[in-house]
Amino acid sequence: MGDIVRGGMCAWRLPADASCASVARSLLTIATTTLGLDGDAADNAILAASELATNALNHGPRADADSQTVPPELWIWARTTPTPQLVVSVFDACRTSWPDTKPRDLLDEHGKGLSIIGMLADTWGAHPSRSFCTEGIQGKAVWSAHPLPGPWPNPRTTAPPMLAARYLASALTARGLPNITHRHGKGVSLVTVPTANDEETNVWIDPATLSYTDPTGTRHRRPIVDLHDAAETLLSQAERRLGLT
Numbered sequence: 001m002g003d004i005v006r007g008g009m010c011a012w013r014l015p016a017d018a019s020c021a022s023v024a025r026s027l028l029t030i031a032t033t034t035l036g037l038d039g040d041a042a043d044n045a046i047l048a049a050s051e052l053a054t055n056a057l058n059h060g061p062r063a064d065a066d067s068q069t070v071p072p073e074l075w076i077w078a079r080t081t082p083t084p085q086l087v088v089s090v091f092d093a094c095r096t097s098w099p100d101t102k103p104r105d106l107l108d109e110h111g112k113g114l115s116i117i118g119m120l121a122d123t124w125g126a127h128p129s130r131s132f133c134t135e136g137i138q139g140k141a142v143w144s145a146h147p148l149p150g151p152w153p154n155p156r157t158t159a160p161p162m163l164a165a166r167y168l169a170s171a172l173t174a175r176g177l178p179n180i181t182h183r184h185g186k187g188v189s190l191v192t193v194p195t196a197n198d199e200e201t202n203v204w205i206d207p208a209t210l211s212y213t214d215p216t217g218t219r220h221r222r223p224i225v226d227l228h229d230a231a232e233t234l235l236s237q238a239e240r241r242l243g244l245t
Helices: 020-034 039-059 112-120 161-174 224-241
Strands: 009-013 073-079 085-092 123-130 138-147 181-184 189-194 200-205 209-213 219-223
Touching (some): 020 039, 039 085, 039 112, 073 138, 112 123, 123 224, 138 224, 161 181, 161 224, 200 224
Antiparallel strands (some): 009 073, 073 085, 085 138, 181 189, 209 219
16 A cells, blocks of 8 residues: 555455445545545545446446456556545446536436535546456546645655656556557666557656656656556557557
8 A cells, every 4th residue: 555655556356246335435445544544535535436436337347148247446546746636546347338527416316426526526537448457458447536635645756767667668568558668778768658550659757757748749747656647647548549449
């Protein structure tokens, strides 16, 4: 759990049955206690995890006679950009059903859980992603971000560029993105993420920051402690550009 403070993450496989939400609540309760979060910050993250898990169970893929349902997964990590936040994300292996991000009346039973998340979180959304726990199976992640009142994550955190680049490359490769490469120079490393039509995204890593240009041409420079959040962003962008959604 301490890795979250230093830019890592935790992932758990959730049961694909009626206990899904209660297990998510239990895991988030343990996590927030271990991380020293309490009060509204912890309560909101725990409730959001429950609602996200319920959404994944209700709108995820169903098993047929010849296959098994891919269980949902609960992910958490911290980031400093745009502000210090705890990200709570639930993955499911369904891309034919996406949440409606338009605000809803809480009296509307359809989509009520996601309306609750909109009230609890700074922001929330959904994007194409791949499993951590089931060999990179394609699906989507629905997530919420909650303010962190504590002194972490520390945007001044540093790491050896070679180690950070290897972590990023292995994290993307393990989740099924092909042909990820990394190269190293004096005080800087480069991770290359191939996308569509022979295009690629180059991620430059120095001891304190990582930087890359997104598909819109916008340049991003982020603290190294945001490494996992950047990895999830890069994965989502690659999925869209490879036409895998």
